[in-house]
Amino acid sequence: MSMNPYLPIPARIEEIIQETTSDSQDVKTYRLKPKTVIDFMPGQFVECSVPGVGESTFGFASNPLVKDGIELTIKRTGRVTQAIHMLSAGDTLWIRGPFGNGFPVDFFEGHDLFFVVGGLGLAPLRPLIEYVLDKNNRDKYGKINMMIAARTPKDFIFTYDYDRWASCRDVHIYQTIDAAVPGWDKFVGFPNNLIKDIEFDGQNTIGLICGPPIMIKLNAAAFKSLGIATDRIYTTLEMRMTCGLGKCGKCNIGHRYVCLDGPVFSMKELDEMPGEY
Amino acid sequence: MDYTAQTNALRAAADKLLSEGTVDCVIGLTPNEAVGFPTPIVIRNPEDAGKLVWDENCFTNIAVYLLRTTGRRAIAAKACDVRSIINLLAENQLKRDEIYIIGMQCPGMIKDGEPAPGCDQCPSSVPGISDLTIGSDGSDTYQDEKMEPHGENVTEWMENSTDAEKKERFLKEIDKCILCFTCRQACPACYCTACFIDRKADPWRQIDADRATKIAFHLTRAMHLAGRCTDCCACEKVCASGVNLRYLYRGIIEFVSDTYGFTTGVDPDARPVMNSFTSEDSETGFLGR
Amino acid sequence: MKRIKTTKEAFNKDLAALLDKFDVFAPSTKQGKLDYLNITDPEDITWTDDLPYKSPKETVFPRVEEIMRFTKDDVVPTANVKPVLLLGAKPCDIESFDVFDGVFTSEKGLYIDPFYKERRDKMLIIGSGCAAKKPGCFCDERGYDMTFSDKCDAFVALDGDDMYIDLITDRAEGLFSGSDCPPREVNKAPETTLKIDAHENDIFTTMPWEDWAMSCIGCGTCTYVCPTCHCFDIRDADDKGEVTRCRLWDSCMYSNFTLHAGGTNPRTTQAARYRQRVMHKYVYLRDNIGITACTGCGRCIRLCPGGINIHDTVKDIMGRTGKK
Incomplete structure (x- = not known):
């Protein structure tokens, strides 16, 4: 990273993958080739900008062990994401990072993992999934459950990865949607109501949740009731950020800055912080 | 002029209104030693009526708090506050039967030892409408009082100045501006939930190396306040940088008056002037005559 | 700490020579209210014991500051700002730079802010005291002495047409001429009584x-x-x-x-x-x-x-x- 943490570097858009197939088609994955290699850990994030429009914060969404490029999964929501969605392969995005703490992958070693994700929440956890499924790392972690939720069958992202993930040793993927539709033979309903039906060892499991704030709260409570201690339930927070450097004051929760002390927090840490997220 | 009598009458009125349950709260001003002038307070218990005060430093326009409270509200309002209230009534932002106006006679207020902005040129010491009258001697009748003219008369200056001089004056004033938007927040007519300058999709609050944003903000806001500005000077009274916005808004008011014969803040039942296009208007707009 | 005595006239003359090298900010009423303004003529300075309306943070943390410029395939940081001389900063305002330093340049912050650091490193602060608290002032309860602060490069006190300058850091040496005089007696700072210790x-x-x-x-x-x-x-x-x-x-x-x-x-x-x-x-x-x-x-x-x-x-x- 350059000495000046505000300066972005150019990253060429190599490929754009349309993720959701619902009418708005508002989630795309951008495969980028930065001018210099960006080395990151699962859970870290990047500041990404379109010059003249502005900068926005995105979690890395790709395998951290693949060094020749990064992927960002971006939903069209505001001004910057709108501008990004207007770009094509071959165009340039400007990025700076990595920022944030990332997941404590060493602490996770020896544990089973249970991922509960909603919609776009799978994106910031994908680097961790790829990391633990890597052939050099797989043996360090136990059984892996994934409860992937989406509004409708068309709103799942990274569907092309599921078979590859499921083919790894002791990996179980469950999908659920909010309301039943014809032809859907998997789960229906919110994950917090479903995870109790899935076999896992609460005493030895790390719970990982990512999704809207309400989903984090409900599933953390569900995990807790199923025997996972709060210091073994992890989530990654989304906050408005400007600098990513703990200076601009936007992502301040209590004395912590989500950009420096987070975005990954254990529920134990969050319980000790003012509930302003 | 008897501020003690006015204060006593105000406290008695607030006590009565709250005790009898006529209103849920009373919006007024309370002494504030730290700043040296009374500042806003909303009281809900009759016991707190003694916190209210009326003196020569009650220049703050508290009509803005009617938009930040709900229920039946009484307000200790002087003439300029009432002009703002009338505009809000005319614009359907307040319900008349929810508002109890304690009309405080005010011959002009003092800020920092001088007449507060606009006070020496106030059209009337008497509130336009009220449910209860507290005259300047504390009685229930208004007397005829006025402040001596002080300093430059902005209205006359505007009449006697060329467009170039007015522009120069405006630019000189906004050079002091730090774009904190306090003028907007303090203005009872600036009640948009999403101000044009805060719009997420199209952020105006940005770069102004050549003061372009300041010009855009103040002129656009002025356009939005045409026919709605009541000349209460709440904006000038709160400005940390001492920007004399009246050199802009007096021009808007004169324009509306000359063009449409309309004075804002007089008749709560009058249709807002910018909401009442007729083919007789001197500016025919899209009719293209 | 050395103290020199000079006159206001001589001081203004020395200051005029610094105008090329520095952007000088000083209390001035030239726009109406008393504020720290960028001045180009020493005569515009309002010598006063009064606290200006707004803070002087704009001198190191401008309200709008260009930080970089994009070219076709590179980005160039905006560099080399003209040094600031903040003159007549009141003790409370001098204290505020400690906070800015803590946020923008301390090691506890993990990242050093290069734009702030450049301005701050080049900046020269010459303080001056307050005579009385304004309504609402409570610097004493925060533990600051309103008459003096040594967290600046020099400190001036005006007495009629005479001017006393306390030279605090090396950077202030030689900027102003004057004759040596006995050093100032520094008051003991008041005790901090207003702070929150609760979690x-x-x-x-x-x-x-x-x-x-x-x-x-x-x-x-x-x-x-x-x-x-x-x-x-x-x-x-x-x-x-x-x-x-x-x-x-x-x-x-x-x-x-x-x-x-x-x-x-x-x-x-x-x-x-x-x-x-x-x-x-x-x-x-x-x-x-x-x-x-x-x-x-x-x-x-x-x-x-x-x-x-x-x-x-x-x-x-x-x-x-x-x-x-």
């Missing part, structure tokens, strides 16, 4: 924030005139393809400060925003950089249209948490 969670939900912030209209004046408020936003300007990136002041008192692009807003009420302002100053930053970010200048109190008083709020918190 953030003990205050966050248990205090009557709604009552305290009841008259807040969300204007943000408190943050704009505050010498220690430093929250900012970054915006791009696109002038016919010439893209510059700027940093500009933002305020936690604005309703859209924490608004996510998706519409979520973790801080929805004005009471929560006021709580953030008080807590950030008196609790969070003290935990992070060891300094309470309030100098007791009283500006936010004097200029608040709603009459909100951070001094009384903190005093109230101290009473309620039993730590007086």
Whole structure:
């Protein structure tokens, strides 16, 4: 990273993958080739900008062990994401990072993992999934459950990865949607109501949740009731950020800055912080 | 002029209104030693009526708090506050039967030892409408009082100045501006939930190396306040940088008056002037005559 | 600490020679209200014992600051700003630079802010004292001496046409001529009596924030005139393809400060925003950089249209948490 943490570097858009197939088609994955290699850990994030429009914060969404490029999964929501969605392969995005703490992958070693994700929440956890499924790392972690939720069958992202993930040793993927539709033979309903039906060892499991704030709260409570201690339930927070450097004051929760002390927090840490997220 | 009598009458009125349950709260001003002038307070218990005060430093326009409270509200309002209230009534932002106006006679207020902005040129010491009258001697009748003219008369200056001089004056004033938007927040007519300058999709609050944003903000806001500005000077009274916005808004008011014969803040039942296009208007707009 | 005696006339002459090298900011009434303004003529300085309306933070943390410029395939940081000479800074305002240094350049912050650091390193501060507290001032309760601060390069005191200059750092040596005189007697700084020792969670939900912030209209004046408020936003300007990136002041008192692009807003009420302002100053930053970010200048109190008083709020918190 350059000495000046505000300066972005150019990253060429190599490929754009349309993720959701619902009418708005508002989630795309951008495969980028930065001018210099960006080395990151699962859970870290990047500041990404379109010059003249502005900068926005995105979690890395790709395998951290693949060094020749990064992927960002971006939903069209505001001004910057709108501008990004207007770009094509071959165009340039400007990025700076990595920022944030990332997941404590060493602490996770020896544990089973249970991922509960909603919609776009799978994106910031994908680097961790790829990391633990890597052939050099797989043996360090136990059984892996994934409860992937989406509004409708068309709103799942990274569907092309599921078979590859499921083919790894002791990996179980469950999908659920909010309301039943014809032809859907998997789960229906919110994950917090479903995870109790899935076999896992609460005493030895790390719970990982990512999704809207309400989903984090409900599933953390569900995990807790199923025997996972709060210091073994992890989530990654989304906050408005400007600098990513703990200076601009936007992502301040209590004395912590989500950009420096987070975005990954254990529920134990969050319980000790003012509930302003 | 008897501020003690006015204060006593105000406290008695607030006590009565709250005790009898006529209103849920009373919006007024309370002494504030730290700043040296009374500042806003909303009281809900009759016991707190003694916190209210009326003196020569009650220049703050508290009509803005009617938009930040709900229920039946009484307000200790002087003439300029009432002009703002009338505009809000005319614009359907307040319900008349929810508002109890304690009309405080005010011959002009003092800020920092001088007449507060606009006070020496106030059209009337008497509130336009009220449910209860507290005259300047504390009685229930208004007397005829006025402040001596002080300093430059902005209205006359505007009449006697060329467009170039007015522009120069405006630019000189906004050079002091730090774009904190306090003028907007303090203005009872600036009640948009999403101000044009805060719009997420199209952020105006940005770069102004050549003061372009300041010009855009103040002129656009002025356009939005045409026919709605009541000349209460709440904006000038709160400005940390001492920007004399009246050199802009007096021009808007004169324009509306000359063009449409309309004075804002007089008749709560009058249709807002910018909401009442007729083919007789001197500016025919899209009719293209 | 050496002290020299000169005259106002001689001082102005020496100062005029510095105008080429420095952007000089000094208290001036040339725009009406007394403020720290960029002056080009020493005669424009208003020598006063009074505290200017706004803080001098603009000298190191401009309200709008270009930080970089995009070219076709590179980005160039904006460099080499002209050094600032801040003249006549009051002791409370001098203290505020400690807070800025803590946030922007301390090792505890993990990252050094290069744009702030460049300005700050080049900056020269010449202080001057206050004669009396303004209504709302409480620097003494925050433990600061209103007559003097040595956290600057030099300190001046005017006595009629005579001027005394305390030379504090090496950088102030030789800038001004004068004859040596006995050093100043420095008062003992008052004891800090206004601070919050309670833990953030003990205050966050248990205090009557709604009552305290009841008259807040969300204007943000408190943050704009505050010498220690430093929250900012970054915006791009696109002038016919010439893209510059700027940093500009933002305020936690604005309703859209924490608004996510998706519409979520973790801080929805004005009471929560006021709580953030008080807590950030008196609790969070003290935990992070060891300094309470309030100098007791009283500006936010004097200029608040709603009459909100951070001094009384903190005093109230101290009473309620039993730590007086």
